[in-house]
Amino acid sequence: MKKTIFTVALMVVTCMAFAQKEFIESKSLVGIWQQAQANQSNDGQIKLIKTPVYKVLNTDNTYVLFSIGSNDLTTNVSHWGTYKITSDSTFTESVTRHYTSPALDKSESQMRFKLLDENALLMEYYNDANKKWIPELWIRVTPLKPLNNVN
């Protein structure tokens, strides 16, 4: 019995180590995402503008969304909960706590998603009031490139 518990505990720890690398260097929906918007300039060029809104989709199917305020870089968590991938293009988001809109505590959202490439995610949530899918664009927070000037 003790041996079994030890073995399972060891498996859990090993899984966590793999999960952490899978999370940081993810090529799937899992990962740290930064919201962006596509702006079209006068010459017709489309440019991605990153916004200070971050969504972390953890490997244990929990998620958290936080953003930076406009004045003094104060950063706050807006909502958190769990998510469940239901197909290769859909998932549900279950809000445990929604601090900005407490009416959304314990609510569930239907989501569509598409990885445009490994690091760009098109996500859509269904707005019940307008009966419309609202698109959001998210860019992955990727590992920093090595700095050369330090030993």
Added chain:
Amino acid sequence: MKKSIFTVALMVVTCMAFAQKDLIESKSLVGIWQQAQVDNSNGQAKVVRLTTYKVLNADKTFYCFSINNLNNLNSNVIHFGSYNITSDSTFTESVTKHYAFPALDNSESLMRYKLLDENTLLMQYYNSVNKQWVPEIWVRVTPRKPVNSIN
């Protein structure tokens, strides 16, 4: 055997649900932290927030990411790994991958810490080159206050 594996698995899932709440509404070292510095330029000490974030997860993994350019808000993961609390004022940080300084891959740092209040953390890491403890201030990323104008 099957029963004990099921019991351990159930415990793990239960822990995860609690762990997420622990992370977001934490009053301990666990949590999402934003680096800050004390600005004393006009004679009155003021805590100024920076754009580096450290997430100390309840499962003892951590990662650090920062916005490296405030103009375009480009954000990257700097390093990740695991940590181990060794006393009420010390912990060790084991870096699995350090993207900025690959020489620090698989390195370990001794850390001192003190919670100045629930949401302010004084952390010190030991710089073995200078033989000095280097202080850092971190401010917790707390839940956002409800917005009244949203239904």
